[in-house]
Amino acid sequence: MHLQSADSDFTPPLSQHIDLKKYSQKIVSHAHRFEAWIDERLIGLIAIYDGDPAYITNVSVLTDWQKSGIGSRLLHECIDFLKQKEILAVDLEVSKSNSSAISLYEKNLFHEKSSTERTMIMRLNIGENQ
Numbered sequence: 001m002h003l004q005s006a007d008s009d010f011t012p013p014l015s016q017h018i019d020l021k022k023y024s025q026k027i028v029s030h031a032h033r034f035e036a037w038i039d040e041r042l043i044g045l046i047a048i049y050d051g052d053p054a055y056i057t058n059v060s061v062l063t064d065w066q067k068s069g070i071g072s073r074l075l076h077e078c079i080d081f082l083k084q085k086e087i088l089a090v091d092l093e094v095s096k097s098n099s100s101a102i103s104l105y106e107k108n109l110f111h112e113k114s115s116t117e118r119t120m121i122m123r124l125n126i127g128e129n130q
Contacts, residue, residue: 006060012095031058036065053088055090059074072107090123095120096115109124
C-alpha cells in the first residue's frame, strides 16, 4: 500500500517499469527495511539488499511528509546498520531528473559513481573511506 501511495512521487513513477505487488513482496522477503510510521500508516521506507557494496532498492517518503527530515533519519539508521555489519559501501540508483532525491543523497555524502542518459548510480563509502 505504501508503494502505491508513493508511486507518483518517483521519477518516473515506479509502476511504469515494475510490478508494484511483486516488488513489495521481494522487499518484504529479501530486504532489510527501515520504516517511519504515523499511527497505522507507513510514511517512509528505505529497503536495502545485502552485499558489499549493499544496494538501496527503495527510498520513499509520502508527499505530506517530505522535507521533514524523515528521509535523512532513515538513511542514518540504514548507514548505522551497515556500519555494524562492517559493510564498506552502499549504492543506489536515481533518476537524473529527480533533483530532490539527488539533493537528499548528496546531503548525506553520496557521490556519483556512474551514469547513463537517464539515471545515476550514487555511492556512499562508509567508515574510514568517507
